[in-house]
Amino acid sequence: MSSTNRTVVVTGIGATTPLGGDSASTWEGLLAGRSGVKPLEGERFADLPVRIAAPAAVDPADVLPRPLARKLDRSAQFALIAAREAWADAGYTAKAGEDESIVPERLGAVIASGIGGVTTLLDQYDVLKEKGVRRVSPHTVPMLMPNGPSANVGLEVNAQAGVHTPVSACASGAEAIGYAVEMIRTGRADVVVAGGTEAAIHPLPIAAFANMMAMSKNNDEPEKASRPYDKARDGFVLGEGAGVVVLESAEHAAARGARVYAEVLGQGLSADSHHIAQPEPTGRGVAAALRNLLDNTDLKPEEVVHLNAHATSTPQGDLAEIKALRKVLGDAMDHIAVSGTKSMTGHLLGGAGGIETVATVLALHHRMAPPTLNVDDLDDEVDADVVRGEARALPEGTIAAINNSFGFGGHNVVLAFRSV
Amino acid sequence: MAATQEEIVAGLAEIVNEIAGIPTEDVQLDKSFTDDLDVDSLSMVEVVVAAEERFDVKIPDDDVKGLKTVGDAADYILKHQA
Numbered sequence: 001m002s003s004t005n006r007t008v009v010v011t012g013i014g015a016t017t018p019l020g021g022d023s024a025s026t027w028e029g030l031l032a033g034r035s036g037v038k039p040l041e042g043e044r045f046a047d048l049p050v051r052i053a054a055p056a057a058v059d060p061a062d063v064l065p066r067p068l069a070r071k072l073d074r075s076a077q078f079a080l081i082a083a084r085e086a087w088a089d090a091g092y093t094a095k096a097g098e099d100e101s102i103v104p105e106r107l108g109a110v111i112a113s114g115i116g117g118v119t120t121l122l123d124q125y126d127v128l129k130e131k132g133v134r135r136v137s138p139h140t141v142p143m144l145m146p147n148g149p150s151a152n153v154g155l156e157v158n159a160q161a162g163v164h165t166p167v168s169a170c171a172s173g174a175e176a177i178g179y180a181v182e183m184i185r186t187g188r189a190d191v192v193v194a195g196g197t198e199a200a201i202h203p204l205p206i207a208a209f210a211n212m213m214a215m216s217k218n219n220d221e222p223e224k225a226s227r228p229y230d231k232a233r234d235g236f237v238l239g240e241g242a243g244v245v246v247l248e249s250a251e252h253a254a255a256r257g258a259r260v261y262a263e264v265l266g267q268g269l270s271a272d273s274h275h276i277a278q279p280e281p282t283g284r285g286v287a288a289a290l291r292n293l294l295d296n297t298d299l300k301p302e303e304v305v306h307l308n309a310h311a312t313s314t315p316q317g318d319l320a321e322i323k324a325l326r327k328v329l330g331d332a333m334d335h336i337a338v339s340g341t342k343s344m345t346g347h348l349l350g351g352a353g354g355i356e357t358v359a360t361v362l363a364l365h366h367r368m369a370p371p372t373l374n375v376d377d378l379d380d381e382v383d384a385d386v387v388r389g390e391a392r393a394l395p396e397g398t399i400a401a402i403n404n405s406f407g408f409g410g411h412n413v414v415l416a417f418r419s420v
Numbered sequence: 421m422a423a424t425q426e427e428i429v430a431g432l433a434e435i436v437n438e439i440a441g442i443p444t445e446d447v448q449l450d451k452s453f454t455d456d457l458d459v460d461s462l463s464m465v466e467v468v469v470a471a472e473e474r475f476d477v478k479i480p481d482d483d484v485k486g487l488k489t490v491g492d493a494a495d496y497i498l499k500h501q502a
Contacts, residue, residue, distance in 0.1 A: 067440050071463075139463075139466075
């Protein structure tokens with residue numbers, strides 16, 4: 001059963017995002033170029049310099065049964081909803097071990113979050129101060145631990161090959177996908193449920209990010225606030241939700257006759273070692289990750305037709321990414337349709353790699369690249385073919401796509417997928 | 421005024437319904453919290469804290485272990501309520 005070079009494919013997709021409560025409505029919103037950014041109502045947000053965010057379109061507590069929802073942090077609720085959709089979408093109808101389709105010892109789960117159960121931690125601190133020790137929920141620790149979403153998804157499908165939670169800020173979701181790919185490639189598992197989730201729309205994280213000068217303060221025009229590559233971009237908009245995929249060895253998928261969305265070619269990783277929060281301005285680390293991707297996989301630059309960029313709408317980060325791509329991919333960049341989907345979903349931090357993997361795989365599957373909103377005045381230094389206005393059709397034949405995710409701390413994760 | 425056993429069981433039923441989603445009519449004296457009512461050890465702490473507040477009673481952690489069934493809890497509250 002063990003092998004070091006097995007082909008990995010995507011067989012299931014699930015999401016709950018600012019654009020919709022499942023992957024179909026999310027994809028529809030992405031293609032239509034709909035913004036999920038809204039004003040933050042309520043007194044607790046009133047004094048903040050940033051009063052906009054991209055909340056989930058569907059409240060997860062309304063989807064899950066109440067006794068279950070009250071024991072899960074909101075980030076775990078998102079993860080569970082997206083994982084259930086992906087698991088069913090992959091054609092699985094029971095937990096591992098309950099039928100013949102997969103044994104628990106060959107099934108893994110890797111769900112990441114950048115921050116973990118931050119709203120649980122803060123809310124329970126309020127309970128401690130206002131109501132006393134006795135009232136602090138006994139579920140607080142399993143709810144706030146960053147591996148909570150992964151563990152709950154693992155319990156849901158009965159994953160026993162390994163349940164993991166890589167943490168690398170806004171690269172966490174992508175790192176989870178990459179980790180899952182390696183689990184299958186190296187023979188540790190045949191199937192892994194993988195993705196990212198985040199739920200951090202709360203005054204404290206918003207105040208903290210705003211004080212770093214990382215967020216857009218365009219409170220008067222929420223839908224215009226997230227504008228990657230535009231000259232007037234002034235920071236990211238916080239989003240929430242989860243994106244999850246079912247990854248599977250090609251043999252396992254073929255043996256059960258599963259529908260395959262795309263092949264996962266692999267990942268390229270690197271670290272900037274430049275600054276704890278600033279991107280390295282020349283894109284050195286991103287370029288290294290891209291070169292590692294090309295070295296580690298059989299991806300050829302000329303087959304890449306689509307990029308789901310990290311593109312958070314910060315002045316420095318957007319440029320460093322484009323510079324690195326141009327440096328490594330050269331003229332091949334000219335025929336890559338670049339989409340900055342955070343212009344619609346906001347930035348889901350650790351969830352970003354999850355929902356953007358979903359978006360990248362669906363782009364290959366449907367052969368459509370989503371638009372980038374609000375690029376009214378393209379930055380002169382953005383030497384790339386940014387998809388603006390409407391969604392764009394991608395070519396026929398075998399095509400490939402890249403999904404970039406970078407995180408505070410200098411983490412760079414680049415994933416590549418190919419059409420089937 | 422102290423609650424009767426009937427009132428205590430009705431109150432526990434509402435608490436268990438809120439925490440574990442079990443229909444109130446299924447919460448009977450002979451039912452085990454763990455085996456019959458889907459109340460695990462963590463959720464049992466929630467049940468106890470809610471019962472303490474509702475019935476004005478203190479249930480020390482050491483005594484919680486003895487409360488296996490709804491009847492055990494109802495008897496305990498009946499004896500110890502202020």
